[in-house]
Structure formats: structure tokens, C-alpha cells
Amino acid sequence: MFRSVLEGSAAAPDMMVVVNGVETPAWNGETVASVLLRVPNAGRISPVSGKPRLPYCQMGVCFDCLAVVDGIASTQGCLVPVKPGMRIDIQRGPREIAR
Amino acid sequence: MTYDVLIVGAGPAGMSAAVQLSRDGLAVAVVDEQPAPGGQIWRGVERNMSGPVSRALGADYRKGLALVEAFRASKAEYMPETQVWQIEEGWSVFLTSGGRARRVSARIVLLATGAQERPVPFPGWTLPGVMTVGAAQILLKSGGMLPEGRVWIAGAGPLPLLYATQALDLGGRLAGYLDTAGRPGLAVLQKLPGAWRDLAGLAKGAGWLRALRRKVDIVRDVKDLRAEGEGRLEHIEWSRHGKRQRVEADVLLVHEGVVPRIHETLALGCAHDWRAGQGYFAPRLGRWGEASRSGLFVAGDAGGIGGWSAAMVSGEIAALGIAARLGKGGDVEERRRQARLDDRRARALALRPLLDALYPPLRERLPDETIVCRCEEVTAGTIRAVTRTSVPDPNAVKAATRCGMGPCQGRQCGYTVQALLAEVHGVPVGSVAFFNIRPPLKPITLAEIASLEDMETAG
Amino acid sequence: MDADVIIIGAGVVGAALAYGIARKGHKVLVLDGKDRDLRAARANFGLVWVQGKGSGTPAYTDLTVQSSDLWPTFRQELAEAAGSRVDYSRRGGLAFCLSEADYKARAALIDRTHNQRTEGYTEMLERPALERMLPAVTLGNEVVGASYCKLDGHTNPLQLYAALLGAVSALGGQVRFRSPVTSINPVPDGFQVDTPQGNIRARRVIVAAGLATPGLTDPLGLVVPLYAERGQILVTERLAPMLPLPASGLRQTAEGTVMIGATNEKAFDTGVTMQSAIKLARRAQRIIPALGSVRLVRQWSGLRVLSPDKAPIYAESTRHAGLFAAVCHSGVTLAAAHAAIVGPAMAEGRLPQNLAAFSNGRFNVQKCA
Numbered sequence: 001m002f003r004s005v006l007e008g009s010a011a012a013p014d015m016m017v018v019v020n021g022v023e024t025p026a027w028n029g030e031t032v033a034s035v036l037l038r039v040p041n042a043g044r045i046s047p048v049s050g051k052p053r054l055p056y057c058q059m060g061v062c063f064d065c066l067a068v069v070d071g072i073a074s075t076q077g078c079l080v081p082v083k084p085g086m087r088i089d090i091q092r093g094p095r096e097i098a099r
Numbered sequence: 100m101t102y103d104v105l106i107v108g109a110g111p112a113g114m115s116a117a118v119q120l121s122r123d124g125l126a127v128a129v130v131d132e133q134p135a136p137g138g139q140i141w142r143g144v145e146r147n148m149s150g151p152v153s154r155a156l157g158a159d160y161r162k163g164l165a166l167v168e169a170f171r172a173s174k175a176e177y178m179p180e181t182q183v184w185q186i187e188e189g190w191s192v193f194l195t196s197g198g199r200a201r202r203v204s205a206r207i208v209l210l211a212t213g214a215q216e217r218p219v220p221f222p223g224w225t226l227p228g229v230m231t232v233g234a235a236q237i238l239l240k241s242g243g244m245l246p247e248g249r250v251w252i253a254g255a256g257p258l259p260l261l262y263a264t265q266a267l268d269l270g271g272r273l274a275g276y277l278d279t280a281g282r283p284g285l286a287v288l289q290k291l292p293g294a295w296r297d298l299a300g301l302a303k304g305a306g307w308l309r310a311l312r313r314k315v316d317i318v319r320d321v322k323d324l325r326a327e328g329e330g331r332l333e334h335i336e337w338s339r340h341g342k343r344q345r346v347e348a349d350v351l352l353v354h355e356g357v358v359p360r361i362h363e364t365l366a367l368g369c370a371h372d373w374r375a376g377q378g379y380f381a382p383r384l385g386r387w388g389e390a391s392r393s394g395l396f397v398a399g400d401a402g403g404i405g406g407w408s409a410a411m412v413s414g415e416i417a418a419l420g421i422a423a424r425l426g427k428g429g430d431v432e433e434r435r436r437q438a439r440l441d442d443r444r445a446r447a448l449a450l451r452p453l454l455d456a457l458y459p460p461l462r463e464r465l466p467d468e469t470i471v472c473r474c475e476e477v478t479a480g481t482i483r484a485v486t487r488t489s490v491p492d493p494n495a496v497k498a499a500t501r502c503g504m505g506p507c508q509g510r511q512c513g514y515t516v517q518a519l520l521a522e523v524h525g526v527p528v529g530s531v532a533f534f535n536i537r538p539p540l541k542p543i544t545l546a547e548i549a550s551l552e553d554m555e556t557a558g
Numbered sequence: 559m560d561a562d563v564i565i566i567g568a569g570v571v572g573a574a575l576a577y578g579i580a581r582k583g584h585k586v587l588v589l590d591g592k593d594r595d596l597r598a599a600r601a602n603f604g605l606v607w608v609q610g611k612g613s614g615t616p617a618y619t620d621l622t623v624q625s626s627d628l629w630p631t632f633r634q635e636l637a638e639a640a641g642s643r644v645d646y647s648r649r650g651g652l653a654f655c656l657s658e659a660d661y662k663a664r665a666a667l668i669d670r671t672h673n674q675r676t677e678g679y680t681e682m683l684e685r686p687a688l689e690r691m692l693p694a695v696t697l698g699n700e701v702v703g704a705s706y707c708k709l710d711g712h713t714n715p716l717q718l719y720a721a722l723l724g725a726v727s728a729l730g731g732q733v734r735f736r737s738p739v740t741s742i743n744p745v746p747d748g749f750q751v752d753t754p755q756g757n758i759r760a761r762r763v764i765v766a767a768g769l770a771t772p773g774l775t776d777p778l779g780l781v782v783p784l785y786a787e788r789g790q791i792l793v794t795e796r797l798a799p800m801l802p803l804p805a806s807g808l809r810q811t812a813e814g815t816v817m818i819g820a821t822n823e824k825a826f827d828t829g830v831t832m833q834s835a836i837k838l839a840r841r842a843q844r845i846i847p848a849l850g851s852v853r854l855v856r857q858w859s860g861l862r863v864l865s866p867d868k869a870p871i872y873a874e875s876t877r878h879a880g881l882f883a884a885v886c887h888s889g890v891t892l893a894a895a896h897a898a899i900v901g902p903a904m905a906e907g908r909l910p911q912n913l914a915a916f917s918n919g920r921f922n923v924q925k926c927a
Contacts, residue, residue: 002247488723544853
């Protein structure tokens with residue numbers, strides 16, 4: 001849905017992150033929510049209706065960017081800048097807590 | 100550790116206040132959710148001082164660097180990537196950062212939390228592919244992101260014009276621009292005399308519009324917007340002069356103005372006033388920006404929308420008021436006059452009445468199937484049905500429908516619920532209250548809460 | 559006369575009484591207070607609870623058991639009458655014990671309650687039995703066991719409340735909101751109730767106004783001794799199902815959220831404190847450590863409405879026949895009994911002998927008023 005204007009230019013991506021187990025390029029300054037908008041089908045699944053959602057507001061007020069970031073669930077992705085090697089996983093429906 | 104002043108938000112207002120309070124010798128901490136200072140308006144400004152993104156964002160954006168540098172150079176302690184999740188009078192402020200909670204104390208709290216975009220519900224607004232113009236602009240500032248495919252903008256106000264201009268400058272493509280503002284009436288002309296005080300601002304807006312017209316189809320008088328698709332946005336539909344139109348779309352960016360962030364002041368039980376012309380609640384503030392709770396100050400858009408230059412001035416005014424309260428700052432009345440703060444603020448706000456008149460809050464009847472509460476997925480029809488047999492009390496609606504009970508705590512549905520209740524009961528919108536705001540201000544893990552030390556002063 | 563019965567207070571107690579009265583064909587009018595009144599009905603935890611209730615007051619234990627048995631039918635009829643959903647399940651309930659001493663004390667309390675009545679509803683479970691009952695969670699090391707009562711259940715108290723109000727209207731009753739009552743005045747053949755919106759008359763008046771009840775009834779000589787106790791509650795984000803049955807202070811709702819409660823505090827406002835949040839979060843984590851990773855979405859509090867012996871008060875004025883008071887803490891558990899027994903009895907003007915134990919006379923107050 002989105003791409004970086006830096007993408008496709010000669011410059012290599014600033015870093016790689018892991019989205020649902022897949023290595024994905026990422027740029028300095030972008031957030032987890034921004035990555036979710038570039039990778040197809042990476043949005044969360046509503047725990048209420050089971051319908052897909054993508055980040056909506058980017059400023060911490062809508063909670064549609066919730067994701068599991070480095071193992072921490074229900075993290076607001078728009079408030080977390082990407083870091084090299086960061087693991088981002090989709091949150092599908094209501095969370096299962098570890099046994 | 101106890102700070103003299105804890106400032107929440109490192110945007111124009113928070114940074115201005117921090118710089119001045121530090122100069123006056125006070126121990127200041129600034130907490131901000133973002134990784135770098137600047138607020139949403141100057142988000143990423145330190146990284147974006149050259150290159151194509153910088154050029155597209157423009158000179159007003161780059162102006163932010165001076166204040167960011169002054170803030171970085173100040174003695175204020177800066178806590179980035181930190182969320183405030185509870186504020187208790189006295190003042191204890193509970194923070195979380197990197198998955199760890201902690202509590203800090205301060206003699207004064209200054210809220211400089213800024214604005215959020217006014218939520219714009221319409222059928223289909225929860226579909227992937229629909230987001231706000233402000234969100235798209237933030238993506239541009241923080242990573243140079245542009246939307247792809249058939250991109251439509253729908254809304255009103257200066258921000259969509261500015262963003263469209265910036266996106267086109269960077270080689271982005273727009274499929275079309277849907278203007279939802281009605282035709283300006285006579286009321287607008289009456290605001291013009293004051294607006295002349297900000298000629299530059301007026302000219303800027305006109306320039307964006309001219310540039311845009313050359314490149315994009317602008318559809319005016321758009322009503323009854325609707326987004327459709329299976330699992331993601333595929334089509335948008337609207338009415339114009341009674342006729343329905345339907346186009347294919349991949350991305351729809353919407354915007355209907357901004358409103359102050361008031362969850363903090365609401366949670367603390369501060370008095371708020373309804374501003375009918377702008378369609379929002381704002382905390383009632385004294386001459387120095389103090390809210391109805393002693394020791395709690397508000398500056399910038401959080402106290403009422405004024406834009407970045409007004410926010411800087413109100414940050415300086417609040418800083419003087421705070422310094423005086425803490426027995427510093429000398430003759431603050433004299434300093435206020437010397438720095439011509441009131442005149443500077445009036446100048447910064449000169450364009451506001453015109454903007455308010457040009458872009459009044461949207462008042463279309465929401466179709467019953469529209470989701471109002473994004474978190475709990477409660478529709479306008481459900482809310483209407485519940486309130487029909489009750490009174491216009493949003494808290495009764497919340498209890499009966501779960502509307503506003505999700506993680507966003509009513510940030511996306513509060514004003515819509517208010518408008519629906521007013522509609523059903525035939526009362527003025529402003530006579531309907533906002534939700535009671537319960538802690539925490541942001542969802543926090545139980546482990547983080549459990550890790551906090553016991554508080555001796557518990558009630 | 560504007561109605562057969564006026565009920566002052568549209569909380570969960572007043573609404574359940576009204577629902578029961580409307581079902582009997584009486585014309586009932588319920589008066590609700592101001593938007594920002596205390597409203598314990600919106601702060602409830604949602605247990606339909608038997609175990610441990612009424613230790614020292616056998617009549618209360620009996621009424622609780624009776625109401626709990628009425629609940630399944632009550633719920634079904636209510637949902638039909640209101641045309642709305644009322645989540646409810648009755649798979650028994652637990653009270654966790656976090657130490658051997660805790661376990662012994664709990665067992666002793668259960669014994670005392672049972673000694674009053676022969677039937678044993680509640681048993682003590684040791685940890686292995688408890689683990690079999692909760693296969694989806696790992697219990698904390700400190701969990702020694704729990705008491706288990708097969709009669710216990712839980713509901714969604716907000717759905718219950720909405721359904722009660724809806725059913726009253728559907729059955730021809732009337733609910734008037736924002737109608738705070740300023741006084742009750744005896745008139746020939748009944749009472750006049752004054753509100754800022756005007757005066758209303760009925761043959762009988764039931765005051766079910768929670769902590770505001772004494773202010774209305776005491777001036778007429780119907781003295782209702784009450785005190786407030788604050789309970790704070792936490793609720794989490796939605797989780798996949800993990801708790802198949804509720805526990806005292808920990809239950810998973812049908813939506814998936816987990817409610818954690820409740821404190822017992824001497825306080826007279828509905829504020830919340832971080833100290834209580836810390837205490838509740840710690841206890842929840844000691845019971846199920848994995849809850850530590852779960853996010854708190856909301857914290858709130860309500861004031862419990864308690865009589866000196868914590869049992870309900872159902873009383874008729876000795877001076878002014880037809881004026882009743884109905885106040886209690888367990889408005890949700892007792893909702894079925896209020897609808898089936900208490901409400902209709904008051905509407906007909908006499909409290910049956912089996913409710914005599916709930917008279918305010920037990921506190922020796924009415925004669926000195």
C-alpha cells in the first residue's frame with residue numbers, strides 16, 4: 001500500500017527486520033506501523049469481528065497498529081521505530097497467553 | 100526523583116516551554132512518545148534537512164529545526180519513546196518505556212500533548228486501505244513513504260491540500276481529490292479582515308490549491324462517502340448534487356480537521372468548555388495556561404487548536420506562569436509584555452476564524468450500518484437504538500453497548516457518540532458530555548503495574 | 559394515581575424489582591437519578607455467587623441459593639422479554655488459596671456456612687484437582703488449592719442491567735431518567751414523590767436507591783442503616799478463552815476480557831488509586847503468572863451498599879404502610895429473587911414470612927427513629 005521514495009533508488013535499505021518470519025527491508029525513521037503498510041497482508045485481525053485491519057492514525061490514538069514486537073504483544077506499532085533484526089508478528093484475533 | 104516541571108510532549112509547545120523553564124533554572128523533564136523531538140508537525144525534522152523529502156515538506160517544516168536544536172541544547176531531561184499512562188494529582192506521573200514502568204514526581208505538570216485528527220466515520224472506514232491524511236503525512240516524514248495504486252484524498256481543510264502538494268512533488272500520483280467542504284457562505288467574508296493579518300498564510304493556501312488544480316481532478320461538494328471492498332478497500336462511492344458516483348480505489352486518505360487531545364485533562368476531572376464553532380471540547384485555561392486543577396498547565400493545541408506558531412507562544416506563556424508559581428522567573432508580567440507574547444499569539448491565530456468558517460465540523464447523518472467505535476465495532480444504528488429509550492448520556496451508551504470500552508478509550512468514537520445522542524434527542528451537541536475517562540491513559544501490562552513499588556500515600 | 563408502584567432508583571436492584579412487578583401486570587414507574595450518581599450498577603464484577611455468602615446469616619445463604627437456582631430461568635425469560643443478549647454461565651466457581659493458611663481459613667469459613675444448613679454446595683480442591691479444572695492455564699507456584707462451589711456462575715452485569723431496563727419498558731412499565739427524587743410525602747391512599755420534573759403519585763413506593771436510600775426513607779421513620787465500601791476493578795484486553803469458570807476476583811468474560819477485582823476500601827468516592835491497581839495486578843499474576851503479559855485496558859471503582867451484617871434489607875415502614883426499602887450488596891446474584899419474589903411481594907403490599915429476617919428491625923433501629 002505504501003513504498004519508500006528511497007526504495008528503488010541505488011541506496012540499499014538501512015536495515016532488515018523480520019515480519020512474520022520473513023526478512024524485510026526497512027528504512028531509518030520508519031515505524032513498525034509503516035512496515036505493516038508496506039508488507040502485504042501484515043495487518044492485525046480484529047478480536048471482535050475477525051476482520052482485517054491496518055494502521056489508521058499513525059499517532060498513537062487508534063490502536064489499529066497493534067502487533068507483537070520482539071515478543072511483546074499488543075504493542076502500538078506506530079510508536080516503535082524499527083531496529084535492525086526486529087521481529088514483528090501479526091496479532092490475529094484475541095491473544096493467546098503463554099501457558 | 101522529583102522534577103520541578105514534567106512536560107508531556109516534545110512538540111512546538113512542549114519544547115518552547117522546556118527551553119525557557121530550563122533557562123530559568125528549573126529542573127525540567129520532557130516525556131514524549133516519539134523517538135525524536137518535533138511533535139507531529141516537525142516529526143523527523145533532524146533527519147529530513149536535505150534531499151527530496153525535505154524539499155517536498157517545505158520551509159515551514161524545516162523551521163522546526165531551530166527549536167529542536169535549542170531544546171536538545173537545553174538542560175531539560177528528555178525521555179523519548181516514553182508513554183504516560185497515568186497521572187495522579189500531587190503530581191505522580193506513571194511512565195512506560197521499553198516495557199518497563201516507572202513513576203516520577205513533579206511539582207508542576209505541563210500537558211503539551213497536541214492534537215489528533217478528528218475521527219471521520221463513514222461506512223467502510225475500518226477497511227485496510229482507508230487511513231487519515233495526517234497518517235500519510237507522518238509516513239512521509241518518517242521514512243519517505245508514499246501511497247501506491249489508485250490513491251484518493253477526501254476531506255476538507257488545509258492539511259489535505261498541503262499533503263497532496265507534497266506527495267505530487269515527490270512523484271506520487273493521485274487518482275482524485277474529493278472536497279467535502281460545502282461552498283463558503285457570507286460568514287466567511289466577515290472573517291476576512293482579521294485574516295489579513297496572516298497574508299502569508301492565506302497566500303500559501305491559495306498556492307497549494309492552484310498547483311493542485313493543474314495536476315488532479317478536484318471534485319467539489321462531495322457527500323455521503325462510502326468505502327467498499329472484501330478484506331480491503333476496492334471501491335469508493337459518493338454523492339454529488341444528488342448523483343451517486345463509484346470509482347475503483349486502493350488507498351483513501353481522509354481528513355476533517357484536528358481536535359485537541361483531552362484524555363489527560365478529562366481523566367483528571369478538569370473543567371472543559373464546548374467550542375461550538377470548532378466542534379470540540381477544550382480544557383478551561385487561565386491566563387497562564389493553568390487548567391482548573393491547580394498545578395496542571397496546558398499549552399499548544401491540547402488547549403485548543405491554534406497551529407505550531409501559536410503553540411510555541413502558548414508554551415512560552417505557560418513557562419512564565421509555571422516559573423512564577425515556583426517562585427522563579429522574576430516579573431513575569433513584564434516579561435510577557437517585553438516579549439510581546441499576546442500580540443504574537445494574536446498574529447499566529449489570525450487565520451483561525453477564517454479556517455473555522457471555511458471548514459466547519461462535518462454534520463452529515465451517519466448511515467445506521469456505520470461502525471462508530473473502531474475497537475468494539477459498535478454501529479451508529481446500535482447507538483441510536485440504545486439512546487432512544489434513554490437520555491443523552493454517553494456513559495449510559497458505553498455501559499449498554501461497549502462503545503468506547505476498547506483500547507483507544509473512546510478517542511475514535513467520543514465525538515461521534517456525542518453527535519448521535521444530540522441528533523436522537525434533538526438537543527445541541529455541546530449539551531452532551533464526553534465519556535468518563537478511566538485509567539490507564541494507555542494500555543499497560545499487568546507485570547509493569549505489579550513491578551511498581553508500593554505507594555505509601557495510597558488513599 | 560400515576561402508577562401502582564413507584565420505584566425510586568433504576569439501578570440493578572430497582573430494575574429487577576420493577577421487572578418482576580411489571581411481569582405481574584402492575585403499573586410500575588421507575589425513577590432514575592442524575593447521570594453522575596454513584597451507580598454501582600455500572601461498576602459490578604458480574605458474579606452470580608453463592609459460596610461464602612451469608613456466613614452468620616442463614617436466611618441470606620438460603621435466599622442466595624434460591625436466587626442462584628432461579629437464575630437460569632430468570633435469565634432466559636428476561637432475554638426474551640427484553641429481546642437482548644444476557645451472557646450467563648453456571649459451571650461453578652472458585653476461590654483461589656495462595657497459602658496453606660489461606661486454604662485452612664477458607665475451609666473453616668465454608669464449614670461454618672455449611673453448618674448452618676446441611677447441604678454441602680462447596681468443597682475444597684487441592685492443586686491437582688484445580689489444575690485438571692483449568693487445563694488452559696499454568697497456575698502460580700503459590701496456588702495451594704481453591705474452594706469450589708457448583709452453584710456459582712457469572713453473567714455480564716451490564717447486559718443484565720440493560721435487559722432489565724429494556725424488559726420493564728417492553729412490559730408496559732416506565733423508566734424516567736434524570737428524575738432525582740427530593741422527597742416522599744404520604745398522602746391519602748398512597749404517596750407523592752417529588753422530583754424537579756414534577757410530582758408523581760402511587761399507592762406504593764419502593765426505595766431502591768442504594769446509598770441514597772436512607773436520605774429518602776429516614777425522614778419518614780423508615781431507618782435503613784447502610785455503609786459504603788469501595789471496590790476497585792481492573793479489566794484487560796480480549797484474550798482467547800482460558801478460564802472456563804469464574805473465580806472470586808478473577809473471571810474471563812464472554813468477550814474474552816479478564817476482570818480482576820476487587821478491593822475492599824473505606825472510601826466514599828468512586829476514584830481509583832495506583833496502589834490498588836498494583837495490589838490487584840500482583841495477586842492476578844500470583845494466580846496465573848502469564849497474565850503479566852496482558853494489558854490493562856481500564857480501571858474503575860464502585861461503592862458497595864452494605865448493611866451492618868452485609869445482608870440485604872427488605873423492609874416496610876411501620877408508620878406508613880406501603881413504603882418499602884430494598885437495598886443490598888449482591889444486586890446481580892439476587893436479581894432473580896428480586897424479580898420473582900421480593901418485587902411482587904412489595905407490589906402486593908406484604909412481605910412474606912421468609913423475608914422477615916431481612917427487616918431493618920433486626921438492627922433495632924425503627925423504634926428509636
